[in-house]
Amino acid sequence: MSRTIVDTEVIKQAVAVASRAPSLHNSQPWTWVADGGELQLFADRSRVLRAADSAGREALVSCGAMLDHLRIAMAAAGWQSFVDRFPNPNDLSHLASVHFQRAGYVTDAMRARATAMLRRRTDRLPYRPPTDWDILRPVLRELVDSDVVHLHVIDEAGRRELARASRRTEALRRQDLEYQSELDWWTAPFELDEGIPRSALNSVPEADRVDVNRAFPIDGHHERRVATGPDQAAILVLSTPEDSREDALLAGEALSTVLLECTAVGLATCTVTHLTETEDGRAAITAALGTSRYPQALIRVGRAPALEQSPAPTPRRPVSDVLKFRR
Known part of the structure; x- marks a missing residue:
């Protein structure tokens, strides 16, 4: 089947906007290859974190978020995306191939989510409860389930169980030198095009007021949001029936949807992954859910x-x- 060729500048702009997708420690473990009328997504194995993500599952979730961001960016530019996931069984790094057709119109919802990609931030500070939660919660389920x-x-x-598991996980990882070294590298106090700036991390008092969150190397800034008090965020979990590569990729796509929809209505979000990186943490989430499904991502809203x-x-x-063109 012939593929519609999209202008190179449209592809570049869409990938630039979609690159705002979240990833573990802002590692951005993805590569796009434009080949004729097709855009191909590959996992960049050199950017998978060995200590925090030894199985590469978090990288797949991150790539799923990038895939959904790309689809939304292209929709806002007037193009409908058709996705073929894991198209090459001989190349496990080839996660998706996407081709495009002109869309008849661009919906207001797609425009809002595309704008939200540029506004979304990972906010690790304490939150107040989400507004209009009884209205938003069923909307999110309708979009994701x-x-x-x-x-x-x-x-x-x-x-309460997740808070206990969070503290337990962090206590164990304080003894993991490889994990601590990796964390230090991705939060290094110098300018890069990857990693997490120190300004985006919590001080000790701020971290103490967020009961379910990763413990990062502490920055020296003053305590912020004192009036907010302890964190009152809603905590969401995305789960799948299996723990396959496809499940992780699809969970990442759903993660993108939740983050952008919440951002579009003015809420703050933070993806929390330290519990989904360990067997003990995932068991605690499963117990909290009261289900046998596999937790893939946890989100504070x-x-x-x-x-x-x-x-x-x-x-x-x-x-x-992150974008290469095959001639």
Whole structure:
């Protein structure tokens, strides 16, 4: 079947915007290859974190988020995407092939999500409860729930269990020198096009007020959001029936949908992965859910102070590093 050729500049712009997708420690473990009328997504194995993500599952979730971001960016540019996942059984790094057709129109929802890609930040500080949660929660479930991916909301009892598991996980990892070295590298206090700026991390008092969150190397900034008090975010979990590569990729696509929809309605979000990186943490999430499904991603959602300055965007690799053209 013939493929519609999309202008090179449209592809570059869409990949640039889609590169705002979240990834573990902002590692950006993806590469795009434009080949004729097709755009191919590959996992970049050189960017998979060995200590935090030894199985490469978090990288697949990250690539799924990138895939969904790309689809939305192209939709906002007037192109409909058709995705073939894992098209080459002989190349496990080839995650998806996408081809495009002109769309008849661009929906307001797609425009809003495309704009949200540029506004979304990972906010690790404490939140107030999300506004209009009884309205938004069923909307998110309608957008996400499928035969594969389900969205769950953790109740108070489950949250206490996750908080205990979070503390237990961090206590164990303090003794893991490879993990600590990796964490130090990805939060290095110098300018890069990857990793997490120190300004985006929590101080000790701030971290103490967020019960389910990763412990990062501590920055010396003053305590922020004192009036917010302890974190009151809603905690969401995306789960799948199996723990396959396809399940992880689809969970990443659903993660993108949740983050962008929440951002579009003015809520703050933070993807929390330290619990899904370990067997003990995933077991704790499964127990909190009361299900045998596999947890793939955990998300905090809430309100940041309206007049607070937005966090600076985390750096991203140049488009020339993540997009290649085959002639």
